[in-house]
Amino acid sequence: MRWILEDQPELEKVNTLAKQLNGDRLIASLLIQRGIETFDQAKAFFRPSLSDLHDPYLLKDMDKAVARIEKAIEKDENILVYGDYDVDGTTAVSLVSSYLLKHYPNVATYIPDRYAEGYGVSYKGIDFADDNDFSLIIALDCGIKAIEKVAYAKEKGIDFIICDHHRPGKSVPNAVAVLDAKQEDCSYPFDELCGCGVGFKLIQALGKNRGETIDDLLPYLDLVATAIAADIVPMTGENRVLAYYGLQMINKAPRAGFNAVIHQLHKNELTITDVVFVIAPRINAAGRMKHGQYAVDLLTETDFEKASKIAGEIEDFNKNRKELDKKITDEALRQITENAEEQNVSTVVYSETWHKGVIGIVASRLIETYYKPTLVFTKSGDKLAASARSVKGFDVYNALDQCSEFIEQFGGHKYAAGLTLLPENYRNFKQKFEEVVAATLPEELKTPEVKINAELELEQITPKFYSILKQFAPFGPNNMRPVFKSEGLRDNGYGKCVGEDKTHLKVGIINGVDKKTYSGIGFGLGSKEKLISNGKAFKAVFNLDENHWNGNTSIQLLLKDIQEE
Structure with a gap:
C-alpha cells in the first residue's frame, strides 16, 4: 500500500475554525479537509436538516x-x-x-x-x-x-x-x-x-x-x-x-x-x-x-x-450467493494463475458456467487480490455478459467506451459497469481493453493507496474526541471515516493471528508516551504478524471504531496497514 498524507489545511484557517467551534484543532483540520470552513457550514454538517433539501x-x-x-x-x-x-x-x-x-x-x-x-x-x-x-x-x-x-x-x-x-x-x-x-x-x-x-x-x-x-x-x-x-x-x-x-x-x-x-x-x-x-x-x-x-x-x-x-x-438466497461467490472466485483465481505469463495490466476472465448474479462480486474479490481493472464474463443466452470493476482513480466506463466497437451494450459508472458482447468478439475485446488500460492507467494507480487525514498521537484518543468523530457519520465517498497515522508503536507481546483461517491480526498496541495499551484489529493483515513480533517498533494507519464485547464498549484501532519503522 502507498501511504499518502492528505494536504494539511493552513494553520490560520484551522485556528480560526477551532476557535469558532470552541474545539479541537485536529477536528477543525478534518472538517476543513471536507470543505467545511465556517461555523455555519460546521453546524449544517453536524446537524443535517431536512430544510436543506432542494426544491x-x-x-x-x-x-x-x-x-x-x-x-x-x-x-x-x-x-x-x-x-x-x-x-x-x-x-x-x-x-x-x-x-x-x-x-x-x-x-x-x-x-x-x-x-x-x-x-x-x-x-x-x-x-x-x-x-x-x-x-x-x-x-x-x-x-x-x-x-x-x-x-x-x-x-x-x-x-x-x-x-x-x-x-x-x-x-x-x-x-x-x-x-x-x-x-x-x-x-x-x-x-x-x-x-x-x-x-x-x-x-x-x-x-x-x-x-x-x-x-x-x-x-x-x-x-x-x-x-x-x-x-x-x-x-x-x-x-x-x-x-x-x-x-x-x-x-x-x-x-x-x-x-x-x-x-x-x-x-x-x-x-x-x-x-x-x-x-x-x-x-x-x-x-x-x-x-x-x-x-x-x-x-x-x-x-x-x-x-x-x-x-x-x-x-436462503444470500447463503447460496455466498457459496457461489466463493466457488467462482476460487475458479477465477486459478484461471489467472494458469495464465500468469500474460503479465497484463487488466484482468479479464471467462467461464460459461459462472452464475451471472455473482460475477460483479467476483470482480471485486479479484481486485482485492490483484488490484487491476477487472472484467468477469459469463454466458448469457447467445451472448456473453460481464461485470466490470475498477481500481481507485481509473474510469472503467470510459475504458469500455473506447472498446465500444466490440460491445453490444454497456452502461454504469466510473468504478462499476456491465456489458454484453457477441462470443466471436470476446478475444478482440479482451485485447482492445488491455491496450486501452495499458495506455491510460497511470503507474501510481497500479498500487492501492491509503489516504491519511492526519498524524495522531494515541494519547489524543479520548472519549470526547471519539464522540465528536462519530458525529462525522454517516460516512461514504467524499466523507470517509477519518484515517490516522501513528508511529513508534509496539505490541504488548500478546499480538496474534485470529479468525478461522488466521488471516486477521489482533494487537495490543503500547504507545511510547503514556504506556497505555490500545487494542487494534487488522482484517486481512495476518501476513504482517512478523512486523510486530519480538517488540519491534512499527507504524500504522487506522480508523477509530467501537469494540463491543461482553457488554463493554471500548475504542479500538481498525488497522488498515502496518509498516516497520
Whole structure:
C-alpha cells in the first residue's frame, strides 16, 4: 500500500475554525479537509436538516412528470412502476409504488428478470405493460439510454417517465419527462442522487402538489438511505441529509421488511456500514439468485409475519450467493494463475458456467487480490455478459467506451459497469481493453493507496474526541471515516493471528508516551504478524471504531496497514 498524507489545511484557517467551534484543532483540520470552513457550514454538517433539501421542481421536467401522473390518476389509467433488480432499483420501485398506492389503487410494479431480460428497460417489460393495459411506465434507476425502447412503447400508446442518475448519451429518450440531474441542460444544484433519491424527489414533488410536508415523507427515507449506502454515491449534500434521517428511520421506526431482516440478525442499532454489508447484500441476493420482485415484496409488505417469511427466503438466497461467490472466485483465481505469463495490466476472465448474479462480486474479490481493472464474463443466452470493476482513480466506463466497437451494450459508472458482447468478439475485446488500460492507467494507480487525514498521537484518543468523530457519520465517498497515522508503536507481546483461517491480526498496541495499551484489529493483515513480533517498533494507519464485547464498549484501532519503522 502507498501511504499518502492528505494536504494539511493552513494553520490560520484551522485556528480560526477551532476557535469558532470552541474545539479541537485536529477536528477543525478534518472538517476543513471536507470543505467545511465556517461555523455555519460546521453546524449544517453536524446537524443535517431536512430544510436543506432542494426544491424538487428544480429538476428539469419535474413539472411534466407530476402533471402526467396526476393526469393518469384523474383518467383512471394503469401505472407501472419499473426498476432495476439491484438495491437502488428495488428500493426506488418500493418507494414510488408504495407512495402512489396510498393515493391511487391502479399501480403495479415490474422488476426485469436478470437473466431473461438483463439490465434496464426491456422489450419484454413493455410488452407486459401493453398486454395488461398500462399506459404509463415510471422507470427508476434506468432508462436514460433506452431510446429505442421508449420509442417502441410510444408506438403502443405507452408513455414513459424516466427517473435515472446514470450518465446520458448524446441524446435522451423521447419520454414525457426525463428526470436526471446529470443532463447538461439540467441546473439542479446536486447531481449525485442515486436512482432511489431521484424517485424520492418525484414523490416530494407530488407531495408538494398535494399539500404534504417533508415530515409526511419521512417513512420513505429508510429506503433512500439504503440505496445511497449500497450505490456508493457521495455522502455529501442532499445524500448526507437523506442518509442521516433514513438511518434514524431504520433504527427507530423500520418498515416491516427491514424489521424482519434486523430481527433475524439480532442487531440493536445499525450504522451505514451495517446497511452496506448486512442489509444491502440480502436485498441484492433476491435479484442475483432468484428475482428482484422478492426484494420489492419484502420492502412493501406491511405485515411483520409475512415480511419475516419473505426475509427467510431471501436469507436462503444470500447463503447460496455466498457459496457461489466463493466457488467462482476460487475458479477465477486459478484461471489467472494458469495464465500468469500474460503479465497484463487488466484482468479479464471467462467461464460459461459462472452464475451471472455473482460475477460483479467476483470482480471485486479479484481486485482485492490483484488490484487491476477487472472484467468477469459469463454466458448469457447467445451472448456473453460481464461485470466490470475498477481500481481507485481509473474510469472503467470510459475504458469500455473506447472498446465500444466490440460491445453490444454497456452502461454504469466510473468504478462499476456491465456489458454484453457477441462470443466471436470476446478475444478482440479482451485485447482492445488491455491496450486501452495499458495506455491510460497511470503507474501510481497500479498500487492501492491509503489516504491519511492526519498524524495522531494515541494519547489524543479520548472519549470526547471519539464522540465528536462519530458525529462525522454517516460516512461514504467524499466523507470517509477519518484515517490516522501513528508511529513508534509496539505490541504488548500478546499480538496474534485470529479468525478461522488466521488471516486477521489482533494487537495490543503500547504507545511510547503514556504506556497505555490500545487494542487494534487488522482484517486481512495476518501476513504482517512478523512486523510486530519480538517488540519491534512499527507504524500504522487506522480508523477509530467501537469494540463491543461482553457488554463493554471500548475504542479500538481498525488497522488498515502496518509498516516497520
